[in-house]
Amino acid sequence: MSFYTFARAIVKSVIKPLYRIETIGLEHFPKEGGVLLCANHIDNLDPPVVGFTAPRPVYFMAKAELFKNPLMRKLMINIQAFPVKRGMSDREALRTGLKYLKDGEVVGLFPEGTRSKSGEIGKGLAGAGFFALRSNAHIVPCAIIGPYKPFRKLKVVFGPPIDFTEMRNNKVSAEVATEAIMSEIKKLKDQNLR
Incomplete structure (x- = not known):
């Protein structure tokens, strides 16, 4: 058993019951291939x-500090x-993330780059759009x-993969691509508030 699997099991056994975590939409998660997971x-x-x-398993980008x-x-x-x-x-972080995605791994990102104090969804940074494109x-x-x-119940909702074909073909900017991702996250949140 890898350290990751062990740590995941320990964390899950403590946090899941404490925050009564409900997971929704696992059927949307691709079983194989690179996945950019944006929350x-x-x-x-x-x-x-x-x-x-x-x-x-998810490879998370984390602050260098x-x-x-x-x-x-x-x-x-x-x-x-x-x-x-x-x-x-x-550049090094961007190269690393792209390599994981090309190798068929899951890369996890929080496009806002920092926690939202109010709980409202903020503006995303261009990095998410860069990886997506x-x-x-x-x-x-x-x-x-x-x-x-x-x-108190906490929900984690996975949405269907966003179709990026048109955006990739039209070579939109990373900022526009990130806005599309943030808009989908907001939509998921609004649909599952109750």
Whole structure:
């Protein structure tokens, strides 16, 4: 058993009952091929929650600061995270993400880049659109509907993959592509609020 599988099982056994997590839309998740999994960001627990509710292992892009401490760095690598420098175009992170997608893996992103204090879905950064346009991956939107309050239900909703054919053919900008992704996440959230 890999460290990732072990850590996923431990985290799931603690967090799932505590926040009464309900997972919706797993039937939409592609069983194979590269997947760009894009979710809104409301809490520090989002990465582990999306990680154990997704039906396939997820490689998360995480802020570079988390890799500075050697122990933390080892942990991040073992849970399949890779670093991104925030506030700039990090070519190494973009190359790493594209490689995982081309290799048929699942790459998890929070396009907003930071947590939403209000819980409202904010504007996404261009990185998500870049990955969507530069790869042939399935683009799966995911809405986390909180708040994180013990013993209150939290929903994780996976939507059907977004058809990016037209956007790729028309060579739209990464910003426009990200807006389309954020719009789908918002739609998922609005449809599943009750």
